[in-house]
Amino acid sequence: MCDEEVVIIGAGICGLATALALHKKGIKSIIMERSESLRNNTGAAIGIRPNGWRALDQLGVADILRHTAILLQRERVVSLDGGRQQKISLNHCVGETRCLRRKDLIDTLYAALPPATVKFGCQLESIKLDPQTNNPILRFIDGTSIITKVVIGCDGGKSIVADFLNLKPIKMFPRYAIRGLTNYPHGHPFGHEFTRFRKDDMLLGRIPIDNNLIYWFFSQPNIPKDEGIWKNNEVIRQYTIEWLSNCPQEIQEMAKNADINSLSFTDLRYRAPWDLLIGNFSRGTVTVAGDAMHIMGPFLGQGGSAALEDAVVLARNMATTGLNHREIGEAFNEFVRERRMRVVRLSLQVYLIGMLLDSSRLKKTLWIILLKLLFPNQESHMDYDCGGL
Structure with missing residues (x-):
């Protein structure tokens, strides 16, 4: 018998958003958070692009958050070496770009969840599979263990769940x-x-x-x-x-x-685009989402928005199946299939921009050529729609 049916590891942006998306689809989940209280005082702010707002609309919290941040109208790039400037209007985007205090986003997602969804002071130590049922057994550093049907790792770049899935180490x-x-x-x-x-x-x-x-x-x-x-x-x-x-x-x-x-x-830190292309992001009824799956540099401002997309897509796929082992495995396989190329493209664009900042003149020329060839419209990542719940 399982102690819990669906366990989410980590009460960051992705963990809270995933629990909320599942709640809206009638699926109860419990979040195991290692901190003793809500981590709403870490990090300063997070940019949310139009694709992220589409996901927040699906989660039902977008209108609350819109009151906390102004709508950005343009971008400007200024060279302090030569005084050159480039202005980019944001009016062409289908949607909106705002910068949210991370605390506002965390607090809003948390407030939308049923009471007692998050259990604090639960730091995961390891995962193993029950040899008879293949259900995940979670062991915590205080020595306690629980058996569950489903585990979703939203535990960031140093993910214990990603280690269980044998994902390649993140890079710097x-x-x-x-x-x-x-x-x-x-x-x-x-x-x-x-x-x-x-x-x-x-x-x-x-x-x-x-x-x-x-x-x-x-x-x-x-x-x-x-x-x-x-x-x-x-x-x-x-x-x-x-x-x-x-x-x-x-x-x-x-x-x-x-x-x-x-x-x-x-x-x-980042997970390499080529590792995202071939990585095994689910095993049975265990999967990862958010930074645990696709941590990326900040150069596109898409890390948070991509995590919100994950939450919507994952809940949508889980809601189409039951919670038995085979059905959840199929839902997770479909989630990974749907998300893989989206996060590969995001991570590749971020990687090329990051390399462009710290390369020799010759390498910079190569990165620029690749960016123009692979991403002729470098703003297209904002047009993505993760779909409805």
Whole structure:
């Protein structure tokens, strides 16, 4: 007898969205979250492209979230080396682009779930299959175990579920990112514009969340330093101020006035496109979704939106079958088939853009040629529709 029928590992964006999608299809699930409370204070913000809003509409929370973030009207790319600028209107997109505080997205998804859907303080240690029933047996670090019919791993880039599926290790881009939020009590002067600044091998982005709050990220090639120091947010702030000292005053002020609790330093990780092409993302009644399946760099702003798509597609496929072993296996196979080429294309485009930032002149020419050949419309990833629940 199973303790639970459907267990989701991880209460991040994908885990909460998957539980909500299943709930809307009448399928009860339990989320096992390793933290002692909801992780709504980690991460600063997340850009949601039109395809992500289509998924949020299906989940029934889009209208709530629209009130928390302004509609972005254009993008601008500024070269701080030569002053060149490129403006891109967002009006051509079928849909919308907004930047959400991660806390707002997490809180909204969590509030839409039935009470007690998330069990906190449950850190997964291992998975094995019952030799008689093939049902997954989950063991947690506190020594407890449960037997379940279905396991969905939404446990991020360091996924225990992905390890069970023998997925290839994730890889690292040769750069890191610092992220933060800055509040302007009297309003910021940046309008509804997503601005990216480039200088040498530095990339800085600035995105308004509302009329007072700005999300920003700063990325450079990796530097060999003690990783321990990057857990100190004051060190992150001082380092950022130092590296932006030759930038325009408005950028320097943005870093100096940042909310210190919002700052984070992260390496940029990805699952290689060729591994996504051949990876085995399900085994029996176990599968993965979100970053556990297809963690990617931030260069398209699609990681969160792709995870929301996963939730809708996975629930739709599960709802067409029962919960016996064979039927769930078929649903997971169909989910993987439907998602594979979508995430391969996203990850390949992100990979080429990431390599373009940190290559020699000759390699940059090669990456540009490949991008133009493979992605003649580099905005087409936003036109994707994951379909209805």
